[in-house]
Amino acid sequence: MNIGFIGLGNMGAPMAANLLKAGQAVVVCDINAAAVDAAVALGAVAAASPQEVAAQCSLVFTVLPTPKHVRQVYTGAQGIMDGAAPGTFLVDCSTVDPQTARELIATASARGLRMADAPISGGTIGAKAGTLTFMVGAEAELFARLEPVLRHMGKNIIDCGGPGNGQxxxxxxxxxxxxxxxxxxxxxxxxxxxxxxxxxxxxxxxxxxxxxxxxxxxxxxxxxxxxxxxxxxxxxxxxxxxxxxxxxxxxxxxxxxxxxxxxxxxxxxxxxxxxxxxxxxxxxxxxxxxxxxx
Amino acid sequence: MNIGFIGLGNMGAPMAANLLKAGQAVVVCDINAAAVDAAVALGAVAAASPQEVAAQCSLVFTVLPTPKHVRQVYTGAQGIMDGAAPGTFLVDCSTVDPQTARELIATASARGLRMADAPISGGTIGAKAGTLTFMVGAEAELFARLEPVLRHMGKNIIDCGGPGNGQxxxxxxxxxxxxxxxxxxxxxxxxxxxxxxxxxxxxxxxxxxxxxxxxxxxxxxxxxxxxxxxxxxxxxxxxxxxxxxxxxxxxxxxxxxxxxxxxxxxxxxxxxxxxxxxxxxxxxxxxxxxxxxx
Amino acid sequence: MNIGFIGLGNMGAPMAANLLKAGQAVVVCDINAAAVDAAVALGAVAAASPQEVAAQCSLVFTVLPTPKHVRQVYTGAQGIMDGAAPGTFLVDCSTVDPQTARELIATASARGLRMADAPISGGTIGAKAGTLTFMVGAEAELFARLEPVLRHMGKNIIDCGGPGNGQxxxxxxxxxxxxxxxxxxxxxxxxxxxxxxxxxxxxxxxxxxxxxxxxxxxxxxxxxxxxxxxxxxxxxxxxxxxxxxxxxxxxxxxxxxxxxxxxxxxxxxxxxxxxxxxxxxxxxxxxxxxxxxx
Amino acid sequence: MNIGFIGLGNMGAPMAANLLKAGQAVVVCDINAAAVDAAVALGAVAAASPQEVAAQCSLVFTVLPTPKHVRQVYTGAQGIMDGAAPGTFLVDCSTVDPQTARELIATASARGLRMADAPISGGTIGAKAGTLTFMVGAEAELFARLEPVLRHMGKNIIDCGGPGNGQxxxxxxxxxxxxxxxxxxxxxxxxxxxxxxxxxxxxxxxxxxxxxxxxxxxxxxxxxxxxxxxxxxxxxxxxxxxxxxxxxxxxxxxxxxxxxxxxxxxxxxxxxxxxxxxxxxxxxxxxxxxxxxx
Missing domain, CATH: 1.10.1040.10 (N-(1-d-carboxylethyl)-l-norvaline Dehydrogenase; domain 2)
Incomplete structure (x- = not known):
């Protein structure tokens, strides 16, 4: 199983690195070419767009700075929603407003995708050390699937109930x-x-x-x-x-x-x-x- | 050594009772005769006024509802300041504003008395159980003298520094x-x-x-x-x-x-x-x- | 010259009526058929969509409840922007946030249209009596053109400076x-x-x-x-x-x-x-x- | 009839000067000797204490900086209350809290004196020009008596109802x-x-x-x-x-x-x-x- 990772900033880069350290196959994408190169040097595979990441993975993480970026990456041109096969798991770890989170989750659901929100706390220190806290909003079954993967990146995985509840x-x-x-x-x-x-x-x-x-x-x-x-x-x-x-x-x-x-x-x-x-x-x-x- | 106790309300009554249980000799005073009778039944001695309490004790506690009552009991007619011999220790456990606390402590000091503020938290349950927290504002030497006595009534005796700091x-x-x-x-x-x-x-x-x-x-x-x-x-x-x-x-x-x-x-x-x-x-x-x- | 009027609610209906009373030729549109009928009874001509209103008029007013409605009527399907010929004057009298106002004005400008914001105060009583206050954000030349028309509906026409300033x-x-x-x-x-x-x-x-x-x-x-x-x-x-x-x-x-x-x-x-x-x-x-x- | 004036600061000095200009006999007192000398140069008579002012006047004004000064001048040693004969009118033009105002008025009343509060607005410019606003809290009969005198110092004399209402x-x-x-x-x-x-x-x-x-x-x-x-x-x-x-x-x-x-x-x-x-x-x-x- 490939894991997609979109957004290799201060938080995303060390998180992706921890997935690679744990032996996962990771496909990455970022507008910053240097960040992509750094991830590839650690073993990741680069993809040209969120759409291409989604096309190759059964589980995709996103870590982006604002709701606008999140909407763009999921529903914009060459976005995740265009590439993901039905049944793909999508996990947005960005901090966005609950309304945006719930709208995206509903859109994903309408396309046969399964999406959770999992905003993080713990800062860049926690991201590097793999001790982040994830506040996960997901259906129970999806939470059970995600938890072991999140444990590669964090220590405290909180089940907040249904979709959007993480935010x-x-x-x-x-x-x-x-x-x-x-x-x-x-x-x-x-x-x-x-x-x-x-x-x-x-x-x-x-x-x-x-x-x-x-x-x-x-x-x-x-x-x-x-x-x-x-x-x-x-x-x-x-x-x-x-x-x-x-x-x-x-x-x-x-x-x-x-x-x-x-x-x-x-x-x-x-x-x-x-x-x-x-x-x-x-x-x-x-x-x-x-x-x-x- | 007699210990004076003025103010036998919801907090003061169980506090005085705990001093008595600990074997201390306690002289009490309150405007509520029933509260005084109850303390006497537990072994206390009644005095007719704050002045008379102070005259018989080397350490006096007060637990009163408002700054106005505190001022009255310390500096009013038949008050503590009129009865206390030089060197007497006075401890106000009421919650009052810091300015009132510091003015009274200065007045006491000018008369050769030693005074501390020691407001409490923990509620009536803590007062009965002897598990109160005392926030003590006192000179270091006075704090050392008071701490063992306060331990009969509380569990957490905090040294807040100088006079008034408890408040x-x-x-x-x-x-x-x-x-x-x-x-x-x-x-x-x-x-x-x-x-x-x-x-x-x-x-x-x-x-x-x-x-x-x-x-x-x-x-x-x-x-x-x-x-x-x-x-x-x-x-x-x-x-x-x-x-x-x-x-x-x-x-x-x-x-x-x-x-x-x-x-x-x-x-x-x-x-x-x-x-x-x-x-x-x-x-x-x-x-x-x-x-x-x- | 035809004047378009889109939005015949509590405020818009009496405003359009005042234009008709002043002898203006008015083309109206509203999703509420009864409101359109009432305006037609006063002499207005009905159009089927904002696009059709704009196609027939050199000056179009809108009075709508929320920014969402405003965006829909201007830039949605069959909207004003699709129907208006270059040089048409557009005046939004709705209360919207300044950012939405300025975005729409910029969009209009890019299409060769001239747009002003002119939110109103004075309530339904002022709308009926023709004593409204208009706070107009427009280029100076456009303000000069609009003022005499606004005087059919209001008493106090305030020049707030450039586009968006009315809001x-x-x-x-x-x-x-x-x-x-x-x-x-x-x-x-x-x-x-x-x-x-x-x-x-x-x-x-x-x-x-x-x-x-x-x-x-x-x-x-x-x-x-x-x-x-x-x-x-x-x-x-x-x-x-x-x-x-x-x-x-x-x-x-x-x-x-x-x-x-x-x-x-x-x-x-x-x-x-x-x-x-x-x-x-x-x-x-x-x-x-x-x-x-x- | 002598008018007393206690408090010759930035506001009081020009107010007293306006009373003198209007031909009133004014007895003054202030802890600032220079301010007293300046008033005497304009025709005032100096008194040594508030008590002495009150003893010589049937109407006394006070203009003082804080409630503490007001209490001192009225009820302190050598204060107004000690000097005023029954029936004397007292008017405090200081700004104080309503509770202090009402306590002093009650104290005055208990001693057979009649007191009003009449705080001012209009600043030092208004004080010099005689255009102050007085907000008067007084019994109706007292207000009627005071109004013509206040008109020497102010333009807008507001009847605020009973005692304390001015404040x-x-x-x-x-x-x-x-x-x-x-x-x-x-x-x-x-x-x-x-x-x-x-x-x-x-x-x-x-x-x-x-x-x-x-x-x-x-x-x-x-x-x-x-x-x-x-x-x-x-x-x-x-x-x-x-x-x-x-x-x-x-x-x-x-x-x-x-x-x-x-x-x-x-x-x-x-x-x-x-x-x-x-x-x-x-x-x-x-x-x-x-x-x-x-």
Missing amino acids: VVKICNNLLLAISMTATSEAMSLGVNLGVDPHVLASAINSSSGRCWSSDTYNPWPGVSPDAPASHGYVGGGSIETVLKDVTFAVDAAHAAKQPLMLGAATQQLYQMHANSGWGTKDFSSIIQLYRKD | VVKICNNLLLAISMTATSEAMSLGVNLGVDPHVLASAINSSSGRCWSSDTYNPWPGVSPDAPASHGYVGGGSIETVLKDVTFAVDAAHAAKQPLMLGAATQQLYQMHANSGWGTKDFSSIIQLYRKD | VVKICNNLLLAISMTATSEAMSLGVNLGVDPHVLASAINSSSGRCWSSDTYNPWPGVSPDAPASHGYVGGGSIETVLKDVTFAVDAAHAAKQPLMLGAATQQLYQMHANSGWGTKDFSSIIQLYRKD | VVKICNNLLLAISMTATSEAMSLGVNLGVDPHVLASAINSSSGRCWSSDTYNPWPGVSPDAPASHGYVGGGSIETVLKDVTFAVDAAHAAKQPLMLGAATQQLYQMHANSGWGTKDFSSIIQLYRKD
């Missing part, structure tokens, strides 16, 4: 993350402003009910989480712009579903304001700079 | 808690609204970066955390009104310190709006009712 | 309106809550710096503006859902332009929350019901 | 003003960002439903309102810090009255954030700098 879970998690990081920034800034040592404050919160991943693992105050970007000039990690994009997916999906999100909407604007101050490419924990007075 | 840590934790609970409510409502099972959603978040105490221990969606108030009609726990009071301490302290709190201020208003809809005495995780559409 | 001005005005109405609701609720008579409060504000259209003309407190919907059970006027739609255009356009809108985003969520409580079809001044405690 | 009206107006100015800043920034000329945009809004004092008289975009501070480097007018203080009175009074203020609370935080960026002493229309991207 929903991802945007809900990232919505909560974006708010928690901002809230942690408010709490840390207030406490330090009022005279408490940041290490003492974080330690107390982390043994109490305010505890969250943003306080105990990825604290935005420099030095509190020694391995986190906040302790290294806010370099690395998920950027302000990436988190802004994810929160925007959540806020837009909420609007379409008539779901109010008071804190989510405020957080989206705060990230935009911070991005406009020149912090867009820095780690998202730098949102604390909006608050610090020292 | 600062408490309001920072509770600020973060109030926002996290609201953010968890937004994320859970959005995900369920978009078709994901609440148990699956919570489970996925809890193994990812959105994880927080409000999602993994005290989830606001009914049934997700079986022991939490959300699974029992939002009865018990910390009420909407209590959390609103704590967030207000944080927002007011932030204003005095010129510290902006965008999410904290929005959260304060959301709790007020929810309290006005008749939910004021229910558990604070009921804030999710502002968001649920079903 | 921008409309969403900016409506963004400010939505926030002002909510802010007036907060101020009125607070003042009455604190014991001031609502008429006295509004009168004082209206002679001071808080004055705005929402306080002096369309006050949300019942009885203060006798002719406003607030004094008539919040019936009539622009609905909560319509204002929510307009604010959403503004927030989405702002996001695309990386423009933070803190109050706009919060207001959007408040209207959504209020719509979810069953107020969606009532006048938008009913947002005060989110705040009133009596 | 309520002032904070409600200023709450609405602070939000409107921020909302106007969002709308102007968005429109210009999307390509519309700021003069055209303001003009269109000002003939539509978004019209407000902040858009038509005091527009925050430089050059739109030629006489406004925005057109003169944001110098002059009411400062960011002053508006922040007023909004804080509103938010705090709302909290005490259990009145949610979503936009008011957000606006308070935005002014704090802006003040922290070094804009605290500039005109409050400079809040637009938080939003402008150019």
Whole structure:
């Protein structure tokens, strides 16, 4: 069985490499010729278009930057849908809005294809180490088929229920993350402003009910989480712009579903304001700079 | 050594009982005669006023409902400050704003008394079980003296640094808690609204970066955390009104310190709006009712 | 010269009627046959499709409910673009997002057509009375050509600058309106809550710096503006859902332009929350019901 | 009849000067000796304390910076309450929170004195020109007595109803003003960002439903309102810090009255954030700098 892999960027390239390391036969495609060459050097076979990838594979992964690219690769000219034989499995690991995900899955289904969404978290470090988290939206049978393949690339394979649910879970998690990081920034800034040592404050919160991943693992105050970007000039990690994009997916999906999100909407604007101050490419924990007075 | 205990309400009464159980000699005072009788029945000695309590004790605890009561008991007529001999230790376990805490500590210091703030969390269940968390703001030497006594009433004794820091840590934790609970409510409502099972959603978040105490221990969606108030009609726990009071301490302290709190201020208003809809005495995780559409 | 008119709904029908009253030759089209019959009864000529309307007219107006309808009527099958001869003037009076407006105008321009956006305000009452406001985005020469025709339907013809600017001005005005109405609701609720008579409060504000259209003309407190919907059970006027739609255009356009809108985003969520409580079809001044405690 | 005047700052000094110009006998007091000398040079008589002012006058005005100063001058040592004979009229023109105003009025009443609150707007220019607006909270009979005297100092004397209502009206107006100015800043920034000329945009809004004092008289975009501070480097007018203080009175009074203020609370935080960026002493229309991207 050939596995197709379309999209060899910062995330996709190491993921494809891990499939090759695991002994899989991989057919790749990317608009960046250098990325294709690098994959071929590791044992992959190159194809000229998504259509040609699909024509040679019974399982195809895509890892692309935006919903627009995803739609193009699946349903555009020389796209996957044109090449895939009935019964082919398609797995989109990009982060897109749930509506786009569900529309594509329905289109695939109408053509006799089987499609799942499996957005990832864990960053480029996780992609290289093969320790990614996959949030999988798929029918139960398809999930069972995919899980062993995903294990070549990730450690935590979450079954989110039906098609599109992977994207929903991802945007809900990232919505909560974006708010928690901002809230942690408010709490840390207030406490330090009022005279408490940041290490003492974080330690107390982390043994109490305010505890969250943003306080105990990825604290935005420099030095509190020694391995986190906040302790290294806010370099690395998920950027302000990436988190802004994810929160925007959540806020837009909420609007379409008539779901109010008071804190989510405020957080989206705060990230935009911070991005406009020149912090867009820095780690998202730098949102604390909006608050610090020292 | 006699230990004084002023304030025998829902929290104070079981705390005093635990001191008595531990074999301490306790002198009590409360405006509620029945509460005093109950403590006497357990072995306490009654005193007629805070002044009289202080006159007989080398260590005095207070557990009172509002800053106004605290000021009255310490500096009002027949108050602690009038009765305490130089060198007496005073420990206020009430939740008050940091400014009030620091003013009282300064007043005590000027009179040769030694005072600490040690607000508590853990609720009435923790008070009875002796498993409270104390957030202690005290000079290092005083902290060392207090810790063994606090261990009769609590399990987690946190050294928050100097005087007033206990209150600062408490309001920072509770600020973060109030926002996290609201953010968890937004994320859970959005995900369920978009078709994901609440148990699956919570489970996925809890193994990812959105994880927080409000999602993994005290989830606001009914049934997700079986022991939490959300699974029992939002009865018990910390009420909407209590959390609103704590967030207000944080927002007011932030204003005095010129510290902006965008999410904290929005959260304060959301709790007020929810309290006005008749939910004021229910558990604070009921804030999710502002968001649920079903 | 024939004038085309596509979209004979609550706004379009009386607008077309006013053109007919002014002696213009009008060719109409709508999917609702009854609406077409009514226009024909007033002297209009019916056409079978937007394409056929465009083929017979040198100036075509459209008044349609959503951007999706607008795109369909202009660029869909049997659409305007297929029928219009080079040099035809096209004027879209629908409210759409500025990006859609500018894309369509560019498409028209590429085909040798001249297009303007001219969204309207003034409601069905203004449409019938011929007192609408048009916010016109057009090249100067085109504006000069259009103005006399628009005067048959409106009183206030605003030159907003170039193509697309009419939509921008409309969403900016409506963004400010939505926030002002909510802010007036907060101020009125607070003042009455604190014991001031609502008429006295509004009168004082209206002679001071808080004055705005929402306080002096369309006050949300019942009885203060006798002719406003607030004094008539919040019936009539622009609905909560319509204002929510307009604010959403503004927030989405702002996001695309990386423009933070803190109050706009919060207001959007408040209207959504209020719509979810069953107020969606009532006048938008009913947002005060989110705040009133009596 | 002597008129007392306590507080000869930027506002009080020209107000007292206008009373003197109108031929009134004025007894003054201020902790700033130079300010007292300047008033004496204009014909005033100096007194050593608020108590001595009150002892010599049947009507006393106060214009003081904060609630703390007001309480001190009325009820502190050598204060007004100690000197005033029963039946004396007291008028506080300071801006204070409604609760402080009502407590002082009740205290005065209990001592047989008659007190009104009459906060002012119009700035130092209005104070000098005698064109201030007074928002008067007083019993009807007292209002009738005060009005002719206030006309020596102001043009617009608003009867806000009973005691304390002047303060309520002032904070409600200023709450609405602070939000409107921020909302106007969002709308102007968005429109210009999307390509519309700021003069055209303001003009269109000002003939539509978004019209407000902040858009038509005091527009925050430089050059739109030629006489406004925005057109003169944001110098002059009411400062960011002053508006922040007023909004804080509103938010705090709302909290005490259990009145949610979503936009008011957000606006308070935005002014704090802006003040922290070094804009605290500039005109409050400079809040637009938080939003402008150019």
